[in-house]
Amino acid sequence: xxxxxxxxxxxxxxxxxxxxxxxxxxxxxxxxxxxxxxxxxxxxxxxxxxxxxxxxxxxxxxxxxxxxxxxxxxxxxxxxxxxxxxxxxxxxxxxxxxxxxxxxxxxxxxxxxxxxxxxxxxxxxxxxxxxxxxxxxxxxxxxxxxxxxxxxxxxxxxxxxxxxxxxxxxxxxxxxxxxxxxxxxxxxxxxxxxxxxxxxxxxxxxxxxxxxxxxxxxxxxxxxxxxxxxxxxxxxxxxxxxxxxxxxxxxxxxxxxxxxxxxxxxxxxxxxxxxxxxxxxxxxxxxxxxxxxxxxxxxxxxxxxxxxxxxxxxxxxxxxxxxxxxxxxxxxxxxxxxxxxxxxxxxx
Amino acid sequence: xxxxxxxxxxxxxxxxxxxxxxxxxxxxxxxxxxxxxxxxxxxxxxxxxxxxxxxxxxxxxxxxxxxxxxxxxxxxxxxxxxxxxxxxxxxxxxxxxxxxxxxxxxxxxxxxxxxxxxxxxxxxxxxxxxxxxxxxxxxxxxxxxxxxxxxxxxxxxxxxxxxxxxxxxxxxxxxxxxxxxxxxxxxxxxxxxxxxxxxxxxxxxxxxxxxxxxxxxxxxxxxxxxxxxxxxxxxxxxxxxxxxxxxxxxxxxxxxxxxxxxxxxxxxxxxxxxxxxxxxxxxxxxxxxxxxxxxxxxxxxxxxxxxxxxxxxxxxxxxxxxxxxxxxxxxxxxxxxxxxxxxxxxxx
DNA sequence: TTGAAAGCGTTACCAA
DNA sequence: TTGGTAACGCTTTCAA
Numbered sequence: 001x002x003x004x005x006x007x008x009x010x011x012x013x014x015x016x017x018x019x020x021x022x023x024x025x026x027x028x029x030x031x032x033x034x035x036x037x038x039x040x041x042x043x044x045x046x047x048x049x050x051x052x053x054x055x056x057x058x059x060x061x062x063x064x065x066x067x068x069x070x071x072x073x074x075x076x077x078x079x080x081x082x083x084x085x086x087x088x089x090x091x092x093x094x095x096x097x098x099x100x101x102x103x104x105x106x107x108x109x110x111x112x113x114x115x116x117x118x119x120x121x122x123x124x125x126x127x128x129x130x131x132x133x134x135x136x137x138x139x140x141x142x143x144x145x146x147x148x149x150x151x152x153x154x155x156x157x158x159x160x161x162x163x164x165x166x167x168x169x170x171x172x173x174x175x176x177x178x179x180x181x182x183x184x185x186x187x188x189x190x191x192x193x194x195x196x197x198x199x200x201x202x203x204x205x206x207x208x209x210x211x212x213x214x215x216x217x218x219x220x221x222x223x224x225x226x227x228x229x230x231x232x233x234x235x236x237x238x239x240x241x242x243x244x245x246x247x248x249x250x251x252x253x254x255x256x257x258x259x260x261x262x263x264x265x266x267x268x269x270x271x272x273x274x275x276x277x278x279x280x281x282x283x284x285x286x287x288x289x290x291x292x293x294x295x296x297x298x299x300x301x302x303x304x305x306x307x308x309x310x311x312x313x314x315x316x317x318x319x320x321x322x323x324x325x326x327x328x329x330x331x332x333x334x335x336x337x338x339x340x341x342x343x344x345x346x347x348x
Numbered sequence: 349x350x351x352x353x354x355x356x357x358x359x360x361x362x363x364x365x366x367x368x369x370x371x372x373x374x375x376x377x378x379x380x381x382x383x384x385x386x387x388x389x390x391x392x393x394x395x396x397x398x399x400x401x402x403x404x405x406x407x408x409x410x411x412x413x414x415x416x417x418x419x420x421x422x423x424x425x426x427x428x429x430x431x432x433x434x435x436x437x438x439x440x441x442x443x444x445x446x447x448x449x450x451x452x453x454x455x456x457x458x459x460x461x462x463x464x465x466x467x468x469x470x471x472x473x474x475x476x477x478x479x480x481x482x483x484x485x486x487x488x489x490x491x492x493x494x495x496x497x498x499x500x501x502x503x504x505x506x507x508x509x510x511x512x513x514x515x516x517x518x519x520x521x522x523x524x525x526x527x528x529x530x531x532x533x534x535x536x537x538x539x540x541x542x543x544x545x546x547x548x549x550x551x552x553x554x555x556x557x558x559x560x561x562x563x564x565x566x567x568x569x570x571x572x573x574x575x576x577x578x579x580x581x582x583x584x585x586x587x588x589x590x591x592x593x594x595x596x597x598x599x600x601x602x603x604x605x606x607x608x609x610x611x612x613x614x615x616x617x618x619x620x621x622x623x624x625x626x627x628x629x630x631x632x633x634x635x636x637x638x639x640x641x642x643x644x645x646x647x648x649x650x651x652x653x654x655x656x657x658x659x660x661x662x663x664x665x666x667x668x669x670x671x672x673x674x675x676x677x678x679x680x681x682x683x684x685x686x687x688x689x690x691x692x693x694x695x696x
Numbered sequence: 697t698t699g700a701a702a703g704c705g706t707t708a709c710c711a712a
Numbered sequence: 713t714t715g716g717t718a719a720c721g722c723t724t725t726c727a728a
Contacts, residue, residue, distance in 0.1 A: 021484075021508040023705055034715045039707055047708095049713065066506040071482040072420040072429070073705035076720050081420070088454065088463075092447045099440045106436065109467035114483070115436075116464045119457035133416040135462070136369075158414040160369040242646065266644065273647040296614065296644055298590065299621040371721055382699045387723055395724095399697065421721035424704050 022065040031061035038062070042069070075136075080160070084108050084321060085137035087128070087146040088119035091210035094264060096292055096311055101143065103314025111322050113138075125152040133159035139321050142166040142175075145213060150174050163324030167317065168213065176324050178317060182214055185340045186221030189261040189289045189307050190233070192342040198259035198287055199231045204267045207239040215263055218291075222261055236260065238267060245274035252280055258287065259348070265290035265297040265306055272300065272347060287348035291340075302346030310339045370413040379409035386410070390417065428508070432456050432669060433485035435476070435494040436467035439558035442612060444640055444659055449491065451662025459670050461486075473500045481507035487669050490514040490523075493561060498522050511672030515665065516561065524672050526665060530562055533688045534569030537609040537637045537655050538581070540690040546607035546635055547579045552615050555587040563611055566639075570609055584608065586615060593622035600628055606635065607696070613638035613645040613654055620648065620695060635696035639688075650694030658687045 024042075028035045033054060040048045041058040050058075061067075075081040086105075092098070105115050116135060120128035129152035132140060140161055142148045145168075153164050153174040167178040186203065193201055203222045205215045219235055226233045234257060238244055252275060262268025268290030272282055280286055282302060290297055290306045297304035322328075372390075376383045381402060388396045389406040409415075423429040434453075440446070453463045464483060468476035477500035480488060488509055490496045493516075501512050501522040515526040534551065541549050551570045553563050567583055574581045582605060586592055600623060610616025616638030620630055628634055630650060638645055638654045645652035670676075 021506065024707095025705080035705090036707080036715060036717090037713090040714090043707085045707090051713065054713080066503060068478050068481040068503070068507050070424075070484060070705050072424050072484065073720090074707075076418075076420050076424060076704095076722095077706040077708090079720065086465075088457070089450065090454075092443070092450045095440070095443065098446050102437065102440045105465055106438075106467050106469065109436070109469070114464065114466065116462065117434075117453055118462065119454050121454065121457070130416050134419040136418060136420065155414060155416070158369065159416050240643065242643070269644060269647055295588065295590070296617060299617055300647065372723095373721080383722080384700080384724080385698060388698090391723085393724090397697065402697080418721050421704090422723075424706095424720095425722045425724085427704065 022067045024067065024069070026065055027058065027061045027067050030065060031057040033058060081136055081138060082113045083116055083135060083137040084113045085116050085118055085132050085135060085140045087132070087140070087142050088117045089143065089145050089210070090119075090121065091145075091208075093145075093210070093214075094266075094292065095294070096309065097143075100311050100314055104141070104317055105314070107313075107315040107318030108321065111318055113318075113321075120146065125149045126155060128152065129155040132156065133161070136160055139163040139165065139325050141317070141321060143168055145210065148175060162327075163321060165317075165321060165324060167312070176320070178312065178320065180312065180338050181340070182217035183221030183224065184338075185291055185307050185309060186218035186223075186261065187225045188221075188340050188342055189218075189291065190222040190225035190231070192305075192344065193259040193261065193287055193289060193348065194225065194229055194231050196287065196348060200234065200257045200259070201226060201231060202234045202236045202255065202257040202260035204236050204238045204260065204263040204271060206263055206267060207237050207244070211263075218261075218263065238263075238271065240267065240270065242270070242274070245270045246277070249274035249278040249280065252278060252286070258285070260286060260288050262288060262290045265292045265294040265304060268304055268306075268347075269297060269300055272304065283347050289342065289348050293343055298345065300347075305345045305348035306343050307340050308343050312338050370415045372415065372417070374413055375406065375409045375415050378413060379405040381406060429484055429486060430461045431464055431483060431485040432461045432487045432489060433464050433466055433480050433483060435480070435488070435490050436465045437491060437493050437558070438467075438469070439493075439556075441493075441558070442614075442640065443642070444657065445491075448659050448662055452489070452665055453662070455661075455663040455666030456669065459666055461666075461669075468494065473497045474503060476500065477503040480504065481509070484508055486673050487511040487513065489665070489669060491516055493558060496523060510675075511669060513665075513669060513672060515660070524668070526660065526668065528660065528686050529688070530565035531569030531572065532686075533639055533655050533657060534566035534571075534609065535573045536569075536688050536690055537566075537639065538570040538573035538579070540653075540692065541607040541609065541635055541637060541696065542573065542577055542579050544635065544696060548582070548605045548607070549574060549579060550582045550584045550603065550605040550608035552586045552608065552611040552619060553583050554611055554615060555585050555592070559611075566609075566611065586611075586619065588615065588618065590618070590622070593618045594625070597622035597626035597628065600626060600634070606633070608634060608636050610636060610638045613640045613642040613652060616652055616654075616695075617645060617648055620652065631695050637690065637696050641691055646693065648695075653693045653696035654691050655688050656691050660686055 024035050024038045028038045038058055041055045108115050125147050148166050156164055164175040166175045168180045203219050223233045262271050268288055272288045290304050293306045293308040372383050372386045376386045386406055388398055389403050456463050473495050496514050504512055512523040514523045516528045551567050571581045610619055616636055620636045630636055638652050641654045641656040
């Protein structure tokens with residue numbers, strides 16, 4: 001057994017069976033003051049002056065009891081919270097996106113928001129919205145995998161949500177939308193391939209679920225670019241396994257493609273290797289382009305060409321959220337936050 | 349500009365300036381019943397029988413107002429919540445770990461917990477614990493990057509937290525610990541290399557911050573295995589860049605190593621390529637082993653040998669959390685949830 | 697079958 | 713300088 005569970009071993013188990021959690025009333029009692037005074041002292045309320053000895057007594061009492069204020073009670077009283085709800089992704093996405101989400105979480109934290117990840121599987125958009133609304137978040141930032149319909153937005157707004165922001169999808173009614181231009185990724189890839197003389201372009205469409213929201217618009221973008229010059233685009237379903245790549249590579253001659261956009265670097269690497277193993281010359285017979293500019297793509301031979309995506313920064317999105325919450329005018333309007341450009345290496 | 353911000357475009361901006369969020373009292377008023385009745389109807393309280401016409405009136409009133417119950421008020425009244433707090437990682441970790449966290453979040457959700465990600469940067473363990481305690485979570489699951497000291501555990505327990513679970517670290521006082529056996533990863537890698545005749549083993553130690561919690565124990569495990577048979581282990585600091593790998597490869601002759609454990613597949617791939625570019629024969633002169641069994645590792649030539657880590661499943665950890673919360677006896681005791689074994693391919 | 701009221705832990709107003 | 717009190721939104725016991 002390479003893993004173990006340890007019970008608390010300090011001999012204090014059940015020393016205090018269901019001991020009550022101390023409240024400000026307990027602190028007040030111990031310090032011999034009123035609850036109001038406790039609140040004043042602990043919140044450093046400047047409008048009220050409390051004598052130093054009293055402050056000291058209160059603080060000591062709080063310390064002794066291990067008193068910690070109750071956030072829910074506080075925000076109930078205050079009438080608002082600083083909770084930002086992030087609908088959880090159904091499936092782990094790529095490294096770029098994970099990094100983005102992590103950045104976002106930290107940036108929000110720095111702005112003193114509490115981030116709640118909330119998964120809502122098998123709920124339709126409106127039921128999901130109702131579930132989210134129960135938490136009375138001040139903002140909802142949907143990262144696109146979860147659809148936010150106009151009706152859902154209405155439910156949220158009516159429950160007091162100040163800002164509904166969707167990122168990664170096309171704008172949906174009533175939300176502030178941060179549209180990550182996925183079609184552009186496919187478009188610049190295709191344009192690059194066309195510019196280097198290719199005319200029959202395969203576009204990998206991952207079979208793994210949860211990726212359609214990225215892959216479909218990328219495919220569409222490639223189609224746009226190809227349509228403009230009479231080039232052909234062929235969708236290529238591909239699972240992230242060596243078998244699937246091998247099968248696709250075996251069909252390569254009959255497909256008659258002279259280029260392929262691999263959705264991202266990982267799928268592109270997988271396919272490129274399969275093509276090479278099947279005797280297809282890269283980039284001679286077929287050019288290959290990935291996306292994300294992963295370091296690993298530079299390790300293969302030929303080095304993988306890629307579309308570098310400059311993802312919007314978590315900090316900027318956090319600023320947008322904060323602005324929307326405060327009702328401040330759009331803090332990022334007009335700025336280009338997502339840019340994609342081809343980095344040509346050796347595979348194209 | 350490849351990205352745009354859209355304002356709500358339905359012409360309804362500020363249609364209802366600061367309209368109050370409906371409460372159960374509003375519903376009661378509209379339906380012509382008491383708040384109690386509203387609560388009974390909406391919660392399907394079985395102990396009380398409400399006439400069908402009344403139920404209907406209440407439901408319609410709720411519907412019309414867009415009423416959604418207030419979770420904080422509810423749990424304040426109930427005296428407990430179902431919130432699980434997950435201290436946020438400071439830095440994005442590998443794909444395996446992201447997947448694990450995602451699984452965990454979903455598994456907890458399925459058990460009807462609400463997952464709150466909470467970052468606490470620059471806070472010492474006790475202050476962080478106090479911040480967490482304000483939220484009155486029912487459980488805290490530390491994924492290791494954030495240290496949970498015994499004092500922190502005490503603060504949490506006193507605030508009503510039922511279970512403190514730390515995963516990935518050595519057991520810390522008073523918590524249920526799920527120890528992911530990182531040393532074992534290094535040990536099996538080293539044992540494999542030793543078994544195939546290698547004696548001077550380099551172990552990559554990533555320079556990227558936030559990875560020490562994994563890399564240090566892996567290095568230690570390798571040392572243990574080597575020490576047992578008089579083999580040598582040399583730590584190799586390496587940044588995740590081609591330059592760093594190139595510099596390390598350039599020093600290879602003077603290092604005199606006949607094998608290297610690359611920390612994980614990504615670092616191993618990076619280093620293996622640099623070695624090959626520097627003219628080092630792999631696996632002839634130097635054997636290379638990674639970890640994580642990434643698909644991409646099979647694309648290089650020679651195919652990368654790796655340590656396959658069967659990570660504990662999110663669902664199992666969620667079950668442990670649930671068991672700890674319910675006070676049920678340890679639900680996973682004695683089971684081996686983390687296992688590591690070498691998958692030999694061509695690079696060793 | 698329904699309603700009145702208490703209480704969860706806070707904070708803010710007003711009075712002392 | 714301090715304390716009493718009401719109110720935030722909800723559930724639940726008790727009484728009608």
